[in-house]
Each structure stands twice: as C-alpha cells, then as structure tokens.
Amino acid sequence: MMKYQLGQTVILLDLEYKQAGTAVIRKYNEWSNQYVVDYIYPNGEKADQITIPEERLILAPDALKVA
Numbered sequence: 001m002m003k004y005q006l007g008q009t010v011i012l013l014d015l016e017y018k019q020a021g022t023a024v025i026r027k028y029n030e031w032s033n034q035y036v037v038d039y040i041y042p043n044g045e046k047a048d049q050i051t052i053p054e055e056r057l058i059l060a061p062d063a064l065k066v067a
Helices: none
Strands: 009-013 019-029 034-039 048-053 057-059
Touching: 009 034, 019 048
Parallel strands: none
Antiparallel strands: 009 019, 009 057, 019 034, 034 048
C-alpha cells in the first residue's frame, strides 16, 4: 500500500538512517514497496531519479502543515 503521494516532499535517510536530504516522490513500485524519487546529491546540481525502499523515507515537516 502506498504510504506517500506522488509529488510529495519527503526526507531521505541514508544507510545508517540519518537524514540525507529531501526528495520528491515520483513513482511507487508496489511489488517491491519502493519509491522512485527525485533527489539532488550533496554538491549536485540536478536531481537524479533513484529507487529507495519505503523504510528510508519519512514525512518532511513542511508536509505536516495545514493550509
């Protein structure tokens, strides 16, 4: 089941589950419970699409604000 919505900003965690930066959800792969996200690596200039397991994503604080 999809936990995050397409276009939603999330926090990406590194392999040690420390905050690595923000990412934007682009696609959900239900069969593997992984998300394709746009992520800009430190010192990077453009976003790369990478596949990340759901357990390495958390909701970004800005997404919690109610308009």
